[in-house]
Amino acid sequence: MLKKRTMIPETALFALLWLHFAAGNSDLSYRALKFGNTASDYIVYQPNMAPLQNAFSACFWARSLLTTSRCGPHIMSYEGGGFSNEIVVSDEGGCNIIFGSNFDLSSKHSVSSGTWFHYCMTWGYSSGTQNVYLNGQLIGSRSTPSGRRLSTGGFLMLGNDAGSDGRSASYSYIFGGELYKLNLFSKELSSSEVLEMSRDKCTETELTYGDVRSIKWEEILQRSRNGNVREIDSGCEDVIIRRQMEVKLNETLEELRNSKQLLNETRAELSQEKEEKDLCRTKLATSEENLNTTMIKVEEALEELERKKEDLIRITTSLNQTQTELDQVRKLLEKANNTPPDCPLNSTITSYWDLLYSEDYFGDVISSEKLEVLYKSVEKLEYFVGLRVTEGMIQFMKHFHDGTDKCPNSTE
Numbered sequence: 486m487l488k489k490r491t492m493i494p495e496t497a498l499f500a501l502l503w504l505h506f507a508a509g510n511s512d513l514s515y516r517a518l519k520f521g522n523t524a525s526d527y528i529v530y531q532p533n534m535a536p537l538q539n540a541f542s543a544c545f546w547a548r549s550l551l552t553t554s555r556c557g558p559h560i561m562s563y564e565g566g567g568f569s570n571e572i573v574v575s576d577e578g579g580c581n582i583i584f585g586s587n588f589d590l591s592s593k594h595s596v597s598s599g600t601w602f603h604y605c606m607t608w609g610y611s612s613g614t615q616n617v618y619l620n621g622q623l624i625g626s627r628s629t630p631s632g633r634r635l636s637t638g639g640f641l642m643l644g645n646d647a648g649s650d651g652r653s654a655s656y657s658y659i660f661g662g663e664l665y666k667l668n669l670f671s672k673e674l675s676s677s678e679v680l681e682m683s684r685d686k687c688t689e690t691e692l693t694y695g696d697v698r699s700i701k702w703e704e705i706l707q708r709s710r711n712g713n714v715r716e717i718d719s720g721c722e723d724v725i726i727r728r729q730m731e732v733k734l735n736e737t738l739e740e741l742r743n744s745k746q747l748l749n750e751t752r753a754e755l756s757q758e759k760e761e762k763d764l765c766r767t768k769l770a771t772s773e774e775n776l777n778t779t780m781i782k783v784e785e786a787l788e789e790l791e792r793k794k795e796d797l798i799r800i801t802t803s804l805n806q807t808q809t810e811l812d813q814v815r816k817l818l819e820k821a822n823n824t825p826p827d828c829p830l831n832s833t834i835t836s837y838w839d840l841l842y843s844e845d846y847f848g849d850v851i852s853s854e855k856l857e858v859l860y861k862s863v864e865k866l867e868y869f870v871g872l873r874v875t876e877g878m879i880q881f882m883k884h885f886h887d888g889t890d891k892c893p894n895s896t897e
Contacts, residue, residue, distance in 0.1 A: 515687070515722045516718070517665040518664045519716075519717045520643075520659075521714065525654070527711050528644060529641065529647065529652055529654075529711070531639070533637075538636075539610040540609040540671060542673060542674040543561065543606045543669050544606075544691070545561075545604055545666055546604075546664070546666050546686050547576055548602070549577065549598050549662045550662045550663070556575050556580040556587070557577070558575055558660045559644075559658040559660060560660055560664060561574050562642045563641045564642075565637065566637060568584070568636045569649050571635060571639060574606060578594025584629060584633050601663075602620055603618075605679045608673060609672075641700075644661075663717065666691065667705060687719075689725065839879075848874065851874060
């Protein structure tokens with residue numbers, strides 16, 4: 486009896502997968518940072534900037550919550566060793582500083598307060614060009630001083646301006662907003678790469694760059710925080726988990742399709758093997774039937790041989806008997822040939838009439854010539870001319886002439 490299978494509804498399966506992914510992804514980079522409204526609310530540390538000396542791209546998602554003057558709220562600020570304002574970015578487009586030189590693009594920064602936007606600043610030593618992108622679109626491009634490389638050994642501050650010493654925050658540059666996915670890449674991203682990254686705040690495109698992503702958001706989340714800087718939900722947790730689930734489900738579906746195809750192929754192979762086995766069974770049954778038929782024929786042939794053997798024994802017996810009779814006749818003939826003319830047979834053994842058993846007489850008609858042989862000892866034989874010599878005739882003659890027709894020299 487087949488057991489009834491318990492089917493898990495799709496909603497329940499989805500919930501189980503959700504719990505699985507949520508439990509296994511508690512430390513992923515979908516958490517954002519919310520900075521407080523004081524000068525003490527920031528993150529500062531000394532990263533390894535060596536991979537970025539010849540090219541870099543600084544990209545992030547941000548949401549402005551404070552209204553200040555132009556170039557006021559600083560999202561990030563890097564003060565290089567011995568060089569101030571190596572990189573500075575404000576939240577309203579007024580500050581896009583590199584190597585101490587500002588590139589004011591506030592007139593093109595058309596994002597209202599409280600709205601998430603994507604920002605990228607790229608630079609390359611070989612190109613000598615600074616490009617600024619807002620939501621994937623290039624809003625400004627300019628040349629940078631030739632021969633200049635990014636300095637190393639400085640401090641990176643998030644949420645305020647680093648000051649000349651790299652660690653002196655100011656009330657004038659309080660960010661007070663929300664920051665998400667700030668990454669620095671050791672290459673000058675192309676416009677298409679920036680566009681792809683800006684399509685969706687919850688995309689994980691930046692994760693595909695591997696070691697090129699020198700400063701990683703998930704590492705920034707692990708840094709010490711000053712003041713009121715806390716993690717918040719970026720709104721991507723559910724989206725990322727759902728996407729990961731979709732990827733996993735698609736992979737599982739693909740595996741199931743492959744398994745189904747393999748199962749179908751296996752079924753086809755088993756079906757073919759079954760057909761071959763059935764064919765073999767049919768051939769075997771036919772062979773057994775043919776063998777049984779052959780065995781029956783063999784048995785019939787053996788029976789026929791046995792009958793013929795019995796016939797042969799009878800024939801052999803008859804031939805042996807005939808041979809015995811022939812031997813007797815041959816002996817008689819030999820005796821007849823050795824008998825004197827006046828007595829054809831040896832009287833010590835037989836009578837004259839036994840001469841008629843020889844092949845010269847027996848079964849033949851008595852002629853005048855043959856009669857001459859018998860005239861010497863048998864009277865009135867002329868009455869038998871024309872008669873056929875038979876067993877009955879011979880017995881008759883012996884019966885009625887016994888004792889009178891012996892050879893003269895007979896001792897009987």
